[in-house]
Amino acid sequence: MPTSVRQLLETKGPELHTIAPVASVYEAIERMAEKGVGALAVTSKTGRLQGILSERDCFRKVLLKGRSPHKVPVREVMTREPICVSLDSTVEDCLRLMDAHKIRHLPVMREGRVVGMISMRDLVAFLSRERDQAIHRLEKYIEETP
Numbered sequence: 001m002p003t004s005v006r007q008l009l010e011t012k013g014p015e016l017h018t019i020a021p022v023a024s025v026y027e028a029i030e031r032m033a034e035k036g037v038g039a040l041a042v043t044s045k046t047g048r049l050q051g052i053l054s055e056r057d058c059f060r061k062v063l064l065k066g067r068s069p070h071k072v073p074v075r076e077v078m079t080r081e082p083i084c085v086s087l088d089s090t091v092e093d094c095l096r097l098m099d100a101h102k103i104r105h106l107p108v109m110r111e112g113r114v115v116g117m118i119s120m121r122d123l124v125a126f127l128s129r130e131r132d133q134a135i136h137r138l139e140k141y142i143e144e145t146p
Helices: 005-012 025-035 055-061 091-101 120-144
Strands: 039-043 049-054 105-110 113-119
Touching: 005 091, 005 113, 005 120, 025 039, 025 055, 039 113, 049 055, 049 105, 091 105, 091 120, 113 120
Parallel strands: none
Antiparallel strands: 039 049, 105 113
């Protein structure tokens, strides 16, 4: 049975790191470094998703263009209308979307609100655990088979 994003978030934990669109890119970079994440959900005061800001956005749209991260607001460089998934999406759905759109982070939505973030790192860790468990089950089966 395919694993859902809901199940993945239950394992990973639903912690969501956000930033306001009016915050500076520097503040966003600080928050990403502090939290150990590669992207932040950009949310309004009401919690609605406005976009997503990734490390790539910061490097490509600010630093490589010679702009000051202290002066550029997040709203100017965030990715608007990011590709999102629902709690019922599967791990396979996430992998397909990330591959097709060349992205590393997917906001998870429920009833129009962002409730989590799935990263490529989360998916790789999940698939690695799944592989290890499958190997363990096979080894156990081989040991128990006469």
